[in-house]
Amino acid sequence: MNRPAKHAARPLADLMHDWSKRAEQVIPGRVASLISDALFQDQRLLVGADLDPGTIDAYGATVVLALQLKRSTWTRWNILAEAARQTRLLRTKDVDARLNVLSAIAKSAERHSISLTAPELVPVPVQRRDGESVYTVHNGQIYTSPAVLGAESVLLDLAADVNGPVLSGYHTSGDLGEDKAAVLRRVASSGQRIETVVGPAGTGKTTLLAELKTAWNAGFGEGSVVALAPSAAAAEVLADSLDLPADNVGKWIHESIGIGAEQRQTWIAESERAAQLAINAGRRRRAQRFYTAAAAARTERDRWRLRRNQLVIVDEASMVGTMELACLAREADRAGAKLLLVGDDSQLGAVDTGGAFRLLVNETNAAKLTEIWRFQNTWERQASLDLRAGNREVFDVYDDHGRLHHGPAEDIENTAYAAWQADLTLGRTSLLIAGDNATVARLNARAHVDRVQTREVEPQGVELHDGTSAGLGDTIVTRLNARRLLTNHRNFVRNGATWTILRRWPDGSLTVRGANDETVTLPRTTCARGSSWATPPQPTAPRAKPSTPHTSSSPTT
Structure with missing residues (x-):
């Protein structure tokens, strides 16, 4: 089922009038006055003149900081x-x-921003009523901020700096492809403070990083490689692939230069001061405990600090924000380390301020992996590159090989769902993808009902945030990192992790099992309706290998 058609646009005044009439039918009397009396009986309503220019300017600065x-x-x-x-x-x-207040704040925010729109060199005689040229987009002037430009400038400057660590005498192994060998030789010998490596899906980026990690540790000693990724789930995959600890970028920044580092430094100072006071009071054992605590905190601080000649690998770097990359670059430069950004600038970008990875790729002549290894079918290798480049003719190639199916939305959804069920019956991992949240919720509910009928899951369960329920035997996905919630393997609960419900407790908490037979009990507050901490039973749940994807999409997907 496709998204329903949108209603025709109507003026806000007309909508307000209709809403008031509907409210009058339920609450006799003047609805607006009742609401106003209830909300603002002890508060004087503001007008534009009440806000001081300094207040307006503060709001303008806040707007730019948020943007x-x-x-x-x-x-x-x-x-x-x-x-x-x-x-x-x-x-x-x-x-x-x-x-009026919003307009004043917007003007202040524009003053705090930097305009990127070129001025009109020649006046255009055809103008709108407000004096704007008919050839300009109303309110379409593009802005940025000094902070964004500064972060991009830091990245470009450090990418041009060739005084970074160099891995001398490095020779690639013979079993690597020519493109991988060329990229490894460049990364080892370029001396760039920031280096970018671009590789489409299936080009063997993980294999390249594993080889590079081994060589870098051999050249500069164990622990010379730091691995980071944009999310905790991606960091876990990276850690398994490279056989070394990895963390997400946000966590590293928090612990190394962020709030975590500030709190730790305060704790160290207070512990050492308390130890000195204890010594002055003749309480040596108490002083020893404070010094031990301070030493432990210093050790933790050093664990998050970079050191000279280290290689900091950021996988899926296109998904890391500009400000975060700039923070990493500054710290790597300060420590004398090298920052290696690996990813694909044609894939997903950062959720927050992005574009820095693509900027570096275009401006620094990034090293590129070109040979596709992942696909068994030879034709899919070039087809994947054409699809990545946005070549529409590639759809004919997929259609010729029977990879595309069409029909009414309901039929396509039923076909995809049936294929997903068949895969699970055969013990495969099956990924069922839909184009919108409404379809996802409908498929989740359908999967739950069908599995209840086959007695794979219990009919009752904990009600989740979208109204669906999850009970014994269901599969859920956690949507936040919870570093203080540890599994029996002493790993924290990660965003995006998939779990099977083993037990539902009377208080609403759930005991679940994840990968590698890890178990943990999710508290009631993380599972109950109104919380987005855990999502509904997932048709995308992994079961066993191999993996097969099925997609149900609309023309607007």
């Missing part, structure tokens, strides 16, 4: 939307007063 954490560029529309979010708790006298 630069989400995107690298923005327009006035983005500024107005963020200003509305930042001032949502301000109660104004009427709509005009709020619009």
Whole structure:
């Protein structure tokens, strides 16, 4: 089923009138006055003149700070939307007063931003009523901030610096492809502080990194390679592939230069001060305990610090934000280490401010892996590259090989679901993908009902945030990292991890089993309705290898 058609746009005033009439049918009397009395009986409503210019300027700066954490560029529309979010708790006298406040904040935010739109060199005689040229997009002027430009400048400058660590005397092994050998020789000998390696899916990036890790540790000693990834789940995969500890970028920044580092430094200072006071008071054992605690904290601090000649590998670097990459680059430069960014600039970008990886790829002539190894069918290797490049003619290739199927949305959904069920019956891992959340929820509910009928799962369960339920035998996916919630293998619960429910407790908590027979009990507060911590029973649940994907999509997907 496709998304229903949107209603025709109507003026806000007309909608407000209709809503008021519907409310009057339920609550006789003046609805607006009742709501106003209930919300603002002890509060004077604001008008634009009530806000001091300094307050407006503070809101403008806050808007820019919020925008630069989400995107690298923005327009006035983005500024107005963020200003509305930042001032949502301000109660104004009427709509005009709020619009005036938002307009003033937007002008302040524009002053805190840097315009990237070229000025008009020649006046255009055809203009709109407001004086704008008819050839410009209304409110379409593009802005950025000094912080974003500064972060990009740091990355480009360090990428041009060739005084970084060099792995002397390195020789590649004979079983590597020519493209991998060339990339490894370049990374080992270039001396670039920041180096980028681009590899489409299936080019053997993991194999390359494993070879590089071995060579770098041999040249500079064990522990000379630091592995990072954009998420905890990706870090776990990277750690397994390279056989060394790995963490996500956000955690590393938090512990090395962020709030975690600040709190640890405060703890060290307070512990050493307390130890000195204990010595002065003649309490030597107490002083020893404080010094031991301070030493442990210093050891933890050193664990998160980079050192000279280390190689910092960031896998899936296109998904890491610009500000985070700049933080890593500064710390690597300060320590005398090398930052290696590996990924594919044609795949998913960062959720927050992104584009830095692609910028580095284009501006620094990145090393590239070109030979595809993953596919068994030879034709799929070139087809995957054409699909990555956006070549529409490649769909004919997939169609010729029977990979595309079409039909009414309901039939396609049923076919994909039946294929998923057949895969599970054969003991395969099966991935069922849908184009929108509504279809995902419907497939989840359908899978739950079918598995209840076959007695694979219990009919009752804990109600989740979207109204579906999960009980004994169901599969769920955790959606947040919980580093203090440890499994029986002493690993923390990761975002994106898949679990099978083993037991549902009376208080609503769930005991679940994950990969490698790890078990943990998820507290009730993480599973109950209203929490997005755990998602519903998943048709995408892994069962056993090999893996088969099935996709149900609409023309708008």
